[in-house]
Amino acid sequence: MKTNVGGIDRLLRIVVGLVLLLLAATGQVGAWGWIGIVPLATGLMKSCPLYSIIGLDTCPMKKT
Structure with a gap:
């Protein structure tokens, strides 16, 4: 599962x-x-399925 939830979020x-x-x-x-x-x-999994669907990412990780 891709991490897409950042710190404050x-x-x-x-x-x-x-x-x-x-x-x-x-x-x-x-x-x-x-x-x-x-x-x-x-929040605990650091991943939100809805964010994946709409293409949102609040995680500050570098994109490769």
């Missing part, structure tokens, strides 16, 4: 994902809060 995904999951687990938001699994997973 990755950090924000992980934080937002964890916050949503925490809020869902404590019952402060509805079931939609479990969607936090998606940004958390993409």
Whole structure:
């Protein structure tokens, strides 16, 4: 899987994902809060399938 999620983007995904999951687990938001699994997973894997589809890349790695 190609890495296409860079530093700040990755950090924000992980934080937002964890916050949503925490809020869902404590019952402060509805079931939609479990969607936090998606940004958390993409942040941890450093790859976003949607970014691949639309050709976006926030990773500062050199292109070869």
